[in-house]
Amino acid sequence: MTASPPPLPRPSRVRPRVRPARAAGAIAAACCLTALAALPAAASSGGGQGSSGSDARVAPGGSLLSEPGVQVRPHAGVPGLPSGLSALSWTVSDARTGQVLAAKDAHRRLPPASTLKTLFADTVLPRLPREATHKVTDSDLADLGEGSSLVGVQAGQTYTVADLWRGVFLSSGNDAVHVLAHMNGSVARTVAQMQAKAEMLGADDTHVVTPDGYDEPGQVSSAYDLAVFGRAGLADHDFAEYVSTATAQFPGGYDAHGTYVKSFGIRNTNRLLTGADGVTPYRGLIGVKNGYTTNAGNTLVAAARRGSRTLIVTVMNPQSGLPQAVYHEASSLLDWGFAAAGRTTSVGTLNAARPAGLRTGPPPAAAHTPTAPPATEPPSAHNQAADGSPTAWFVGGGLAVAAVVSVLVLRRRASVRPR
Numbered sequence: 258m259t260a261s262p263p264p265l266p267r268p269s270r271v272r273p274r275v276r277p278a279r280a281a282g283a284i285a286a287a288c289c290l291t292a293l294a295a296l297p298a299a300a301s302s303g304g305g306q307g308s309s310g311s312d313a314r315v316a317p318g319g320s321l322l323s324e325p326g327v328q329v330r331p332h333a334g335v336p337g338l339p340s341g342l343s344a345l346s347w348t349v350s351d352a353r354t355g356q357v358l359a360a361k362d363a364h365r366r367l368p369p370a371s372t373l374k375t376l377f378a379d380t381v382l383p384r385l386p387r388e389a390t391h392k393v394t395d396s397d398l399a400d401l402g403e404g405s406s407l408v409g410v411q412a413g414q415t416y417t418v419a420d421l422w423r424g425v426f427l428s429s430g431n432d433a434v435h436v437l438a439h440m441n442g443s444v445a446r447t448v449a450q451m452q453a454k455a456e457m458l459g460a461d462d463t464h465v466v467t468p469d470g471y472d473e474p475g476q477v478s479s480a481y482d483l484a485v486f487g488r489a490g491l492a493d494h495d496f497a498e499y500v501s502t503a504t505a506q507f508p509g510g511y512d513a514h515g516t517y518v519k520s521f522g523i524r525n526t527n528r529l530l531t532g533a534d535g536v537t538p539y540r541g542l543i544g545v546k547n548g549y550t551t552n553a554g555n556t557l558v559a560a561a562r563r564g565s566r567t568l569i570v571t572v573m574n575p576q577s578g579l580p581q582a583v584y585h586e587a588s589s590l591l592d593w594g595f596a597a598a599g600r601t602t603s604v605g606t607l608n609a610a611r612p613a614g615l616r617t618g619p620p621p622a623a624a625h626t627p628t629a630p631p632a633t634e635p636p637s638a639h640n641q642a643a644d645g646s647p648t649a650w651f652v653g654g655g656l657a658v659a660a661v662v663s664v665l666v667l668r669r670r671a672s673v674r675p676r
Contacts, residue, residue: 322363322481322605329359330602339589343577346480347586349594352488352560352567356603358594360480363605366462367573369478370548371406371429372556373470375486376463376478378425378496380454381441387419387495389440397439398432402471405431408523411510419495420508426499426546427525428507434469444468459608460485472552480571485607487545487558487569500544500560503531528584529559536584539591543567547583555583561591568594 321328329338338359346367348360357363392415401407408430410416416436424433438447447468455463460482466473490496503525509518525531527547532538543560554574561568570590575582 322357322360325362327359327361328363328604330604331597332600332602335597335600336593339586339593341577342586342590343582344572344575344586346571346573347590348480348484348569348571349590350484350488350569350607351598352491352569355488355607357481357484357605357607358568358597358601358603359590360604363481364462364479365573366464366477366479367556368472368476368550368553369463369470369483369573370472370550370553370556371470372483372486372546372548372558372571373463373465373468373476373478374425374429374434374548375483375490375546375558376451376455376460376465377434377438377447377468378422378499379458379486379489379493380451381437381447381468382422382493382496384441385418385437387417387422389418390415391418391421391436391440393436397436400444401431401435402467402469402473405469405471407432408507409510409521410436414508414510416508422495422499423502423505423523424507426544427502427505427523429526429546429548431469431471438468455482455486458482458485458489470548470550470553472550480573481605481607483556483558483571483573484569487560487571488607490545491543491560491567497543500527500546501530501542502544527557527559528581529557529588534581536581537588539588545569557583557587559587559591561595563595566595566598568598570594 327338331337342361344361346362346365348363349358350356351358393410393412395412398410398412406429408424408428410421410424410430410432418437418440421433421437424430425437435444438444441447441450444467448465451465451468452463455461455465460478462477462479463482464475464477466476470476490500505523506520507523509520511517524533525544527544528534528536529539529542530544539559539561541561541563543562545558545560547558548556555572556574557570557572559570559572561570568591570587572583572587572590575586579585
């Protein structure tokens with residue numbers, strides 16, 4: 258028999274020295290550094306409010322509206338802004354498109370006074386049927402601020418919701434506001450709902466403390482936010498009806514002498530609508546809401562329609578000291594807006610989408626009222642730092658995930674001994 262050949266020696270394997278922890282760490286570090294380089298830079302220091310009270314962040318409506326001072330981008334031939342404007346803050350905007358034609362310190366946070374009732378109506382009006390009735394109790398009127406404006410609501414009397422809303426918009430009645438707030442659940446619940454509504458509308462400058470605009474520490478809004486509230490309100494048929502009503506009859510009660518009065522007349526306190534106290538009624542005025550408190554001064558949200566175009570002007574706290582300055586400055590801004598509409602480049606927008614059913618008349622004909630082109634200027638470097646690029650976030654996030662995956666894979670390989 259032939260002997261079998263001896264078995265061949267098995268080739269030896271040289272196991273390379275692998276340091277998985279060091280390799281994984283190196284790869285992870287490289288990926289993380291790349292990811293951090295791709296992420297947007299942090300916002301520069303010095304944030305908060307500037308001299309105008311505007312936030313340093315990119316505010317709703319566009320970066321130009323975040324800047325202090327007057328913002329306007331007229332085309333050739335557009336008349337200059339009115340002289341003598343003394344309001345701390347104001348805006349001129351197109352109700353249909355939401356484009357802001359011009360503004361001064363649009364996001365400056367100031368006490369709103371009774372113009373905050375526009376947000377109250379945006380929040381509560383859809384929740385209560387106008388035909389519903391309510392018998393007023395003492396508790397409904399117990400928490401009114403001292404010196405509040407009143408329409409004359411009396412405990413023990415029964416009112417319809419429509420009666421109360423006329424008291425809110427015509428007489429700026431805080432008593433009517435509080436009754437409606439109690440019908441809505443409570444004043445505290447209504448305030449919380451108003452704050453949520455403001456946030457939903459992108460009105461980030463507004464902080465609600467009372468439903469009626471009565472002066473309270475921390476209660477603020479802005480010309481931008483008030484324009485947003487007015488525009489949202491005009492989408493509601495009842496809102497548009499109430500704000501345009503000049504006079505009405507309000508259910509009566511017992512007078513100081515104990516005599517029962519069936520009803521009494523009330524008149525809208527918006528002088529641009531009624532022409533009271535030497536103010537010339539503004540042609541085409543739809544109305545909306547005026548206000549006054551010691552801290553807020555005079556404030557006004559005014560909407561007017563001419564032809565197929567509706568404009569909204571907000572004016573907050575004129576400083577001239579002239580009688581009825583808030584109405585005269587609003588009137589001059591409306592005149593400028595109708596003269597300049599379609600011939601300016603928007604400096605911002607009230608919100609991204611037009612509220613459904615906005616009651617501003619038929620849409621403008623393209624041949625006669627061209628839409629202003631959107632702003633094309635890039636945001637400032639500060640705004641880019643505060644906001645960041647979505648692409649950079651995706652790239653940076655993807656690289657960070659890759660770093661984690663690399664560590665896990667290398668650790669798994671290191672734990673498996675080769676055969």
